[in-house]
Amino acid sequence: MVNSSLKMRIISELESLITQSCPNQKIQKKQKDLHVALLKRYYNAYDVSIDYFRRRxxxxxxxxxxxxxxNIVNTYLPTFRADIHFISLKYFLKKCLEQDVRSLAFYASLLRMFSKEERKLLVV
Structure with a gap:
C-alpha cells in the first residue's frame, strides 16, 4: 500500500510540475529542459526539439x-526522425508518463532536481 501511494504521489507531483511548466507565456530554460527530459525518456530519443509556437x-x-x-563513440546509431504535432503540450506530456519502476525512479530524480533549483532560488 505504501508503494502504490508513493507511486501516485510521484506521478501527481510530476503532473503538477508539468502543469506549472506549461504556461501560455514564454517558456524558461529549466521548463524546456523538463519537457525535453520527459520526451527523451518516453520516446527513447537522443535529440528533441520543441517548437512551442507551431506546436511541433x-x-x-x-x-x-x-x-x-x-563507452565508445557511436558513428552509426539506427534512428528514426519523427515530427509530432500537439494541441496542448500539458496534456501531451501527461500522457507520456509511465508507471514502471525505472520511469518512477527517473521522475523522482527529476522532482528532486527541480525542487532543489527552486529552493536555491528562494534562498537568494
Missing part, C-alpha cells in the same frame, strides 16, 4: 538499443 516536436528516436555503447 521533432525527435530522433533510437530504433535499436543493442548498437549503443556509452
Amino acid at each position: 516536436i521533432t525527435l530522433n528516436i533510437v530504433i535499436d538499443d543493442t548498437a549503443y555503447n556509452p
Whole structure:
C-alpha cells in the first residue's frame, strides 16, 4: 500500500510540475529542459526539439538499443526522425508518463532536481 501511494504521489507531483511548466507565456530554460527530459525518456530519443509556437516536436528516436555503447563513440546509431504535432503540450506530456519502476525512479530524480533549483532560488 505504501508503494502504490508513493507511486501516485510521484506521478501527481510530476503532473503538477508539468502543469506549472506549461504556461501560455514564454517558456524558461529549466521548463524546456523538463519537457525535453520527459520526451527523451518516453520516446527513447537522443535529440528533441520543441517548437512551442507551431506546436511541433521533432525527435530522433533510437530504433535499436543493442548498437549503443556509452563507452565508445557511436558513428552509426539506427534512428528514426519523427515530427509530432500537439494541441496542448500539458496534456501531451501527461500522457507520456509511465508507471514502471525505472520511469518512477527517473521522475523522482527529476522532482528532486527541480525542487532543489527552486529552493536555491528562494534562498537568494
